[in-house]
Amino acid sequence: xxxxxxxxxxxxxxxxxxxxxxxxxxxxxxxxxxxxxxxxxxxxxxxxxxxxxxxxxxxxxxxxxxxxxxxxxxxxxxxxxxxxxxxxxxxxxxxxxxxxxxxxxxxxxxxxxxxxxxxxxxxxxxxxxxxxxxxxxxxxxxxxxxxxxxxxxxxxxxxxxxxxxxxxxxxxxxxxxxxxxxxxxxxxxxxxxxxxxxxxxxxxxxxxxxxxxxxxxxxxxxxxxxxxxxxxxxxxxxxxxxxxxxxxxxxxxxxxxxxxxxxxxxxxxxxxxxxxxxxxxxxxxxxxxxxxxxxxxxxxxxxxxxxxxxxxxxxxxxxxxxxxxxxxxxxxxxxxxxxxxxxxxxxxxxxxxxxxxxxxxxxxxxxxxxxxxxxxxxxxxxxxxxxxxxxxxxxxxxxxxxxxxxxxxxxxxxxxxxxxxxxxxxxxxxxxxxxxxxxxxxxxxxxxxxxxxxxxxxxxxxxxxxxxxxxxxxxxxxxxxxxxxxxxxxxxxxxx
Numbered sequence: 001x002x003x004x005x006x007x008x009x010x011x012x013x014x015x016x017x018x019x020x021x022x023x024x025x026x027x028x029x030x031x032x033x034x035x036x037x038x039x040x041x042x043x044x045x046x047x048x049x050x051x052x053x054x055x056x057x058x059x060x061x062x063x064x065x066x067x068x069x070x071x072x073x074x075x076x077x078x079x080x081x082x083x084x085x086x087x088x089x090x091x092x093x094x095x096x097x098x099x100x101x102x103x104x105x106x107x108x109x110x111x112x113x114x115x116x117x118x119x120x121x122x123x124x125x126x127x128x129x130x131x132x133x134x135x136x137x138x139x140x141x142x143x144x145x146x147x148x149x150x151x152x153x154x155x156x157x158x159x160x161x162x163x164x165x166x167x168x169x170x171x172x173x174x175x176x177x178x179x180x181x182x183x184x185x186x187x188x189x190x191x192x193x194x195x196x197x198x199x200x201x202x203x204x205x206x207x208x209x210x211x212x213x214x215x216x217x218x219x220x221x222x223x224x225x226x227x228x229x230x231x232x233x234x235x236x237x238x239x240x241x242x243x244x245x246x247x248x249x250x251x252x253x254x255x256x257x258x259x260x261x262x263x264x265x266x267x268x269x270x271x272x273x274x275x276x277x278x279x280x281x282x283x284x285x286x287x288x289x290x291x292x293x294x295x296x297x298x299x300x301x302x303x304x305x306x307x308x309x310x311x312x313x314x315x316x317x318x319x320x321x322x323x324x325x326x327x328x329x330x331x332x333x334x335x336x337x338x339x340x341x342x343x344x345x346x347x348x349x350x351x352x353x354x355x356x357x358x359x360x361x362x363x364x365x366x367x368x369x370x371x372x373x374x375x376x377x378x379x380x381x382x383x384x385x386x387x388x389x390x391x392x393x394x395x396x397x398x399x400x401x402x403x404x405x406x407x408x409x410x411x412x413x414x415x416x417x418x419x420x421x422x423x424x425x426x427x428x429x430x431x432x433x434x435x436x437x438x439x440x441x442x443x444x445x446x447x448x449x450x451x452x453x454x455x456x457x458x459x460x461x462x463x464x465x466x467x468x469x470x471x472x473x474x475x476x477x478x479x480x481x482x483x484x485x486x487x488x489x490x491x492x493x494x495x496x
Contacts, residue, residue, distance in 0.1 A: 313420070
């Protein structure tokens, strides 16, 4: 069995399948494991270069238990208090507690008495959405009309899910404070989407984050990838880095292995692809054939947003800085118009006044000394698309935009320009090159549109013996869903 890609989805699939008795070889193009769950080190400063938050820890506990280990023996999970510090353009600050029971009063204190009551009612609705959708949608293979039928069995459930309603529409109906609606809108970006077009069921994202906690892996989240890789190798899987795959071999209509860039072949009766689905169907499979419908669905879906990252090595410490800080702009819609195109019908472009996310773990393992900080700064951005959108390789663009973002930080109260040792910029073009995600789309396709979830590539491809894991496949992006995709694929393949 061949697994293409050593991102978290590929590693989790390899661990489960090796534990089920399969002979597994993982083939990774880069020199290390983790994929988007990457790591960068320089001068004693250490950064996670992708995900910076762990939610649904039970998903990883299940993975480790299924492969003969214990998550808590492999990584040190720390629950965050506060979970996140929000700062709004009008000067309001909202520190969201890590305990769900404390959130309503914190909202009321920051945004007024109605905020806590309204958010509680919304989270009760989101909890019902979660109960309805988690098992039939997130933990089972995508089966088109059959999946819809499972969700539609009870008319009351359909009313709760409200598939005709957007996340923005849900917030407008249930939340009176525009700042609270802005906070809800942000959760659309967790799937790379526009809240004006993404489904209301994405309200389950803040529910999950609050109900199951916001967690950090001491030493950086990349350690989670290393721990899952260790589970895979402990069960007998072989991980080969520096082994880019050029194509999936298809013989007699089914997957037969892979061909590497050097022309050598790895024969396999099952191939599990953890690469971006658009790259798999567009580049690694023969044109035409059984994959034609999958290519068509991908062409109809809206690609997810990407991001520009600044890795900031800083002198000194910032008093009162939370682990996660979100700095909102005055006009959130202008950001989504820039990323996806919108009201002004203009082509996608870098966001002039974006929401800025700062991850600044207070972790001695990530800094050279006690008088230093290592910040991961992320803003939403359109994907790399030189033909129709932004060419992030345009000379000078990355450096100019980095300077603009440092100025935005300064205007919003976090001026670190005189503390800067160095800054490394990672654009959507860099993400595309480093991870193979087409255009640097972080989540493959977005959740924009009522049918978007059903256009997402299924875990069982149209080519027998070829399966998909990872954020661009069902059930979606983000660490827990990627890990669930591996569980689904392991179930589809079955034991050896």
